Every structure is written in structure tokens, then in C-alpha cells.
Amino acid sequence: MFNRRPASVSAAEGARAAGDGRVVVYWRKGCPFCKRLQLVLGKRVADVVWVDVWADPDASAYVRSVNGGDEVVPTVVIDGVARTNPPPRAVVAAL
Numbered sequence: 001m002f003n004r005r006p007a008s009v010s011a012a013e014g015a016r017a018a019g020d021g022r023v024v025v026y027w028r029k030g031c032p033f034c035k036r037l038q039l040v041l042g043k044r045v046a047d048v049v050w051v052d053v054w055a056d057p058d059a060s061a062y063v064r065s066v067n068g069g070d071e072v073v074p075t076v077v078i079d080g081v082a083r084t085n086p087p088p089r090a091v092v093a094a095l
Contacts, residue, residue, distance in 0.1 A: 006038065006050040011058035014051035014077075023094050024049045024077040026063045033085050034074045040088035047095050 006027075009017070018024045025048050027034040038045050053060040053073060063075045066082040076083050078094040 006045055006048070008050050008052035008055055011051055011056045011062055014049055014059065015062075017049040018077040018080060021079070022049050023047070023091060024051060025091070026051045026053050026059055026075040026077075027073050028052060028054045031073050037074055037076075037088045037091060041092065044092065044095055048091070 014024045014026070025034070025037065027037075027050060029052070041048065051059045053063050053071060060071055063071050063073065066075060067084055072084050074085055076086050076091055078086070078091070083090070
């Protein structure tokens with residue numbers, strides 16, 4: 001079980017990782033949907049690049065830009081496409 005917050009990178013690092021084909025999750029502390037995703041990922045949580053929207057204003061701006069102005073998390077980038085709160089199994093399948 002995942003009991004701590006994942007290490008977070010900057011929005012710029014997240015964008016580079018997405019460009020390299022990695023799965024990138026934009027998240028924030030206290031989000032129950034983000035926590036659910038972390039729990040479902042289990043040990044694979046380290047295979048995902050995590051970007052905290054509260055720690056980086058550019059990350060927050062990106063999430064708002066792909067969600068009609070709303071800061072909805074988790075926003076997950078899979079194959080370069082931003083997906084708003086996708087089913088955790090879809091994220092696992094993308095890994």
C-alpha cells in the first residue's frame with residue numbers, strides 16, 4: 001500500500017517526461033481521486049511522473065488549460081493526451 005505522497009517534479013520536467021512518452025499525473029495533496037490512483041498503482045506509483053499543482057503555478061496553469069479553466073486533478077497525460085480523472089485501470093494499462 002502507498003502511504004506517502006509521491007515525489008513531485010516541476011511542470012517543465014513533467015512536460016519533458018510526457019514528451020518522452022512517460023505517464024504524467026498532475027495531482028494535489030488531499031485529493032481523494034489522486035489517493036485512489038496512488039493506491040491502485042501500488043508499487044507502480046514510482047513508474048509515473050508526479051507533478052503537484054499546488055507546488056508549481058505552471059502546473060496549475062497547464063491543468064486549467066486542458067480542463068476548461070478548472071483545476072481538476074488528477075489530470076493524467078498518457079501518450080501526449082491529457083485525460084481528466086481517468087479510471088485508475090487505464091493508467092495502469094498505459095504503463
